[in-house]
Amino acid sequence: MKEQVLFLFNHLLFILVILFIYQFWLDRKQRTEKEKKVMLFVYTSICVLFSMTFTVPLTDEFIVDLRQIPLLIGVLYGGIQTAIPLAILTLGYRFMLGGVGIVGAISMCISIIIISLIFSKRYLTWNIRKKVIWSMFLALYASSLILAIFIILSSDKGFLENGLPHKDIIYIFSVFVLFHVAGTGVVTYAFEKINSIIKMKQRIVQTEKIELISHLAASISHEVRNPLTVSRGFMQLMLDDVSMEKKNEYVSISIKELDRAEQIISDYLTFAKPLEDRKETFDVQQECKRVIEVIRPLANMHAVEITSQLSSAYIKGNRQSFQQCLLNITKNGIEAIEDGGVLHIEIQLKKDSVTLLIIDSGKGMSDQQIKRLGEPYFTTKGAKGTGLGMMVSFSIIHSMNGFIQVKSEPGAGTRFEVTLPLINEKLE
Structure with a gap:
C-alpha cells in the first residue's frame, strides 16, 4: 500500500513540476489569451499522457492514475476551447491502451465537457478559496463517478461475488477518491498562488513606471518652460521697430527653441506610453542618448553634470523596458548626489557582451546595502523611496539574459555595471 501511495505522490509531484514550468513560461513576458490557452492545453496534455502511461495498480482489478x-x-x-481537444486526446489514447476502462473514460470526458460549459466562465471570477473548494467538489464528483462505474462493471463480471473483498472497496475509495480530491485542491491552490504573484509583479512594474514618470514630469515642465520663455521674448522684440534681418533672426531662434520644447515633450511621451510586449534588436547607444535627454532636466535641478562615452552596440529585448531600467538607475544616481556632482554613462564592448557603466559621485552605499539592493521595499532614500524601482530594473535585465553588478563605498559614489548579450545587427 505504501508503495502505491508513493507512486501516486510522484504523479502529483510531476503535475506540480510541469505546472511551475508552465507558469515560468507565463512570467517571462506578457502573453496573449490565445497563447495562454494553447500552452495550458500543452501543459495538461503532458500531464494526462504521463498519468495514463504510468498507471498505479491498487488491486488486481483496479488500476488508477491522476489524469482527472x-x-x-x-x-x-481553459473553458470549452481546451476541454474538447483535451477530451479527444484522452479518449484517443485510452482507445489505444484498450481494456474495459474505456467506459469510465468516455463518461469522464463527457462530464468534463459539461463542467466546462456550466462552470468555466463563472469559475474564473471567483476568489481563490471558492475556486479550491469547487475544484475539489468537482474532483469528488468525477472520481466517484468512475468508482461507481467500476463497481457496476465488476458486479456484471462477477468480481464482487468471486472474491473482491469489501475491504478492497474501502481501500480503493479512500485512496482513489480522496487522493484525487486532495490533489486537485493542492494543484488549484498552487496554480492560483503563482498566478497572483505574476499579476502582482506586473502591477509593480507598471506602478514603478508611473511613479518614475511623475518625478520626471516636474523637471521636464521646468525644462519646457525655458524655450517657451525665450520664444516669447523674441516675439516681443519683433514688435519693436527692428530691421527685417533682425526679425528673421528672431523667428529662426524662436522656431529652434520651440522645436527643442517639442522634442523634450516627445521623448517624455515615449516613456509615458504603455509598455509594448515586443522584443526587437536595438542600439544601446541610441537608447542611452534618449535617456540622457529625458533625464537631463532632473540633473539640472540637482546641479548634476552628465558625461558620456558611448559607442554603438546592439542587443535584443523590449526597448521600452530597457529604457525604464536605465531611467530608474540614472534617476537614483542623480538623487544620490546631494551637492552637485557628475553622472557618467559609458558603453564597453567585449567579444560576446556589452557592458553599460552608470557611475555617480553620490553618497554611495555600504556592503550590507548593496546585498539588499533589488529587494522589494528596501531603499536608501528613507521615506521618499519604495525600493521597487531597483527590483523592476533587476527583473528587466534578468529577462534580457543579462545581469547587474554594483560596486560602491560610502562617500565614494556608486558604479552600476549592466552586462547584456551582444547581438550582431547584420544577422538580424
Whole structure:
C-alpha cells in the first residue's frame, strides 16, 4: 500500500513540476489569451499522457492514475476551447491502451465537457478559496463517478461475488477518491498562488513606471518652460521697430527653441506610453542618448553634470523596458548626489557582451546595502523611496539574459555595471 501511495505522490509531484514550468513560461513576458490557452492545453496534455502511461495498480482489478487533476485544471481555466481537444486526446489514447476502462473514460470526458460549459466562465471570477473548494467538489464528483462505474462493471463480471473483498472497496475509495480530491485542491491552490504573484509583479512594474514618470514630469515642465520663455521674448522684440534681418533672426531662434520644447515633450511621451510586449534588436547607444535627454532636466535641478562615452552596440529585448531600467538607475544616481556632482554613462564592448557603466559621485552605499539592493521595499532614500524601482530594473535585465553588478563605498559614489548579450545587427 505504501508503495502505491508513493507512486501516486510522484504523479502529483510531476503535475506540480510541469505546472511551475508552465507558469515560468507565463512570467517571462506578457502573453496573449490565445497563447495562454494553447500552452495550458500543452501543459495538461503532458500531464494526462504521463498519468495514463504510468498507471498505479491498487488491486488486481483496479488500476488508477491522476489524469482527472490536469483534466479539471484544463477545463476550468481553459473553458470549452481546451476541454474538447483535451477530451479527444484522452479518449484517443485510452482507445489505444484498450481494456474495459474505456467506459469510465468516455463518461469522464463527457462530464468534463459539461463542467466546462456550466462552470468555466463563472469559475474564473471567483476568489481563490471558492475556486479550491469547487475544484475539489468537482474532483469528488468525477472520481466517484468512475468508482461507481467500476463497481457496476465488476458486479456484471462477477468480481464482487468471486472474491473482491469489501475491504478492497474501502481501500480503493479512500485512496482513489480522496487522493484525487486532495490533489486537485493542492494543484488549484498552487496554480492560483503563482498566478497572483505574476499579476502582482506586473502591477509593480507598471506602478514603478508611473511613479518614475511623475518625478520626471516636474523637471521636464521646468525644462519646457525655458524655450517657451525665450520664444516669447523674441516675439516681443519683433514688435519693436527692428530691421527685417533682425526679425528673421528672431523667428529662426524662436522656431529652434520651440522645436527643442517639442522634442523634450516627445521623448517624455515615449516613456509615458504603455509598455509594448515586443522584443526587437536595438542600439544601446541610441537608447542611452534618449535617456540622457529625458533625464537631463532632473540633473539640472540637482546641479548634476552628465558625461558620456558611448559607442554603438546592439542587443535584443523590449526597448521600452530597457529604457525604464536605465531611467530608474540614472534617476537614483542623480538623487544620490546631494551637492552637485557628475553622472557618467559609458558603453564597453567585449567579444560576446556589452557592458553599460552608470557611475555617480553620490553618497554611495555600504556592503550590507548593496546585498539588499533589488529587494522589494528596501531603499536608501528613507521615506521618499519604495525600493521597487531597483527590483523592476533587476527583473528587466534578468529577462534580457543579462545581469547587474554594483560596486560602491560610502562617500565614494556608486558604479552600476549592466552586462547584456551582444547581438550582431547584420544577422538580424
